[in-house]
Amino acid sequence: MGFHDECGVVGIYGAENAAALSYFALTSLQHRGQESAGIAVSDGETIHLHKDMGLVSDVFDKDHFEDLKGSVAVGHVRYATAGGRTIENAQPFLNTFKLGGIALAHNGQLVNYEPLREMLEDSGSTFSSTSDTEVILKLIARSYKKGLEAAVVNTIQLIKGSYALCIMTEDTVIGVRDPNGIRPLCLGKIAGAHNGKDAYILASESCAIDSCNGEFVRDIEPGEIIIINKNGLKSIHLEERTKKQTCIFEYVYFARPDSVIDGIPVQEARYRMGKVLAEESPVEADVVIGVPDSGIGAAQGYARASGIPYVTGIIKNKYIGRTFIAPTQKERENMVFVKLNAIRSDLEGKRVIVIDDSIVRGTTSRRLVQILRRAGAKEVHFRVSSSPVKFPCYLGIDTPSKNELISSTHELEEIRKEIGADSLAFISLEGMIKAFGEDTFCKGCFSGEYPVACARKV
Numbered sequence: 243m244g245f246h247d248e249c250g251v252v253g254i255y256g257a258e259n260a261a262a263l264s265y266f267a268l269t270s271l272q273h274r275g276q277e278s279a280g281i282a283v284s285d286g287e288t289i290h291l292h293k294d295m296g297l298v299s300d301v302f303d304k305d306h307f308e309d310l311k312g313s314v315a316v317g318h319v320r321y322a323t324a325g326g327r328t329i330e331n332a333q334p335f336l337n338t339f340k341l342g343g344i345a346l347a348h349n350g351q352l353v354n355y356e357p358l359r360e361m362l363e364d365s366g367s368t369f370s371s372t373s374d375t376e377v378i379l380k381l382i383a384r385s386y387k388k389g390l391e392a393a394v395v396n397t398i399q400l401i402k403g404s405y406a407l408c409i410m411t412e413d414t415v416i417g418v419r420d421p422n423g424i425r426p427l428c429l430g431k432i433a434g435a436h437n438g439k440d441a442y443i444l445a446s447e448s449c450a451i452d453s454c455n456g457e458f459v460r461d462i463e464p465g466e467i468i469i470i471n472k473n474g475l476k477s478i479h480l481e482e483r484t485k486k487q488t489c490i491f492e493y494v495y496f497a498r499p500d501s502v503i504d505g506i507p508v509q510e511a512r513y514r515m516g517k518v519l520a521e522e523s524p525v526e527a528d529v530v531i532g533v534p535d536s537g538i539g540a541a542q543g544y545a546r547a548s549g550i551p552y553v554t555g556i557i558k559n560k561y562i563g564r565t566f567i568a569p570t571q572k573e574r575e576n577m578v579f580v581k582l583n584a585i586r587s588d589l590e591g592k593r594v595i596v597i598d599d600s601i602v603r604g605t606t607s608r609r610l611v612q613i614l615r616r617a618g619a620k621e622v623h624f625r626v627s628s629s630p631v632k633f634p635c636y637l638g639i640d641t642p643s644k645n646e647l648i649s650s651t652h653e654l655e656e657i658r659k660e661i662g663a664d665s666l667a668f669i670s671l672e673g674m675i676k677a678f679g680e681d682t683f684c685k686g687c688f689s690g691e692y693p694v695a696c697a698r699k700v
């Protein structure tokens with residue numbers, strides 16, 4: 243298992259075509275998970291669900307929308323973190339109870355999944371998956387008779403870890419963000435979506451709101467529960483509010499550059515990290531290039547700050563998934579040749595600064611240096627716009643052990659040799675914070691300090 247991507251969630255309330263809007267939103271969240279996709283829709287009486295393995299555009303065809311009529315919906319794209327890559331673990335999860343149906347879409351990972359599941363199994367609950375999300379659903383169901391709001395509040399007090407949730411019943415959508423706001427979740431409005439009335443949308447990233455031609459309203463706050471139904475919007479804050487510590491890797495790698503998370507535009511954050519990187523680790527060169535997609539913002543920031551011209555230099559094949567899909571190390575390494583190629587006319591005879599957003603195993607960077615040299619680069623100076631990833635994440639990005647992380651097992655000079663670059667530098671953690679101008683992030687993958695205590699060995 244490798245460094246895994248996470249998930250994307252959406253919730254729609256009060257739109258004539260909630261399934262179609264969810265489909266658009268999920269398509270724009272596709273970068274957050276390519277393994278499975280699903281949409282649950284309520285027609286007012288019953289919740290209907292369609293989910294399958296694959297990309298959003300593969301999972302849904304026209305006929306599915308015939309069965310997915312209604313104005314309330316939740317949707318999900320997934321890349322496995324906890325639980326295996328099987329259809330049983332595809333989301334949303336839907337269960338029907340005495341009081342009705344509940345569907346749930348979750349981005350994040352619970353750290354107390356095992357004891358909670360054991361407790362539920364001891365009291366008679368059965369499970370159809372190995373996903374931590376199903377535990378959340380069963381917990382809500384267990385106290386549903388107290389009312390939906392109380393059931394969600396009770397559940398939130400029991401679960402620990404990272405979670406951005408979109409929950410629905412036949413007539414309500416609920417959004418929840420964990421007390422540290424580790425995973426992002428925002429709220430938007432879609433004008434005149436149902437008989438002239440506005441609809442609401444909850445989504446992992448603001449780019450999903452844009453794709454529905456909606457208007458961004460605000461981010462859901464850490465520890466906030468937002469309930470949307472015929473009475474409008476209601477917000478509840480958990481009493482025990484902890485510090486905001488959004489995953490910094492969202493800005494480094496995951497999120498789309500056109501999204502704004504907690505008031506910080508993702509692309510702007512990348513420019514600024516590139517600028518600080520240029521200040522910290524300058525080098526004489528002829529051109530700056532960025533590794534698409536997530537390295538480009540930082541490369542442009544580096545180029546601006548250093549005055550060295552930015553050129554395209556590398557092109558990415560649009561039609562293949564992320565490198566990590568290849569199951570073995572050998573296949574992963576060769577996937578880089580399929581995924582990335584150099585533009586010889588940009589690079590031949592030049593001293594090249596190449597910026598990538600991160601080095602995890604070192605696979606991409608090693609191959610990349612080869613590709614650049616093959617295209618005639620005279621010197622290759624590797625710069626990385628995040629600090630060395632030394633620790634696994636158990637809050638939504640799964641790395642089983644430290645020994646797969648090259649920065650955990652090698653010193654800087656060893657890594658430089660290993661990837662074959664003429665020079666190598668990472669931005670410092672202080673530099674990253676300087677780029678943001680604030681320190682409100684989970685930086686666990688760089689520092690080993692996590693906002694939520696870890697039950698698992700790292």
Ligand code: AMP
Nearest residue numbers: 245246247564600601602603604605606
């Ligand atoms: P590696 O090849 O293992 O060193 O991985 C680093 C490369 O993978 C960089 O180009 C990153 O943009 C990208 N990357 C970083 N994190 C992830 C992730 N969670 N899933 C897929 N790719 C990633």
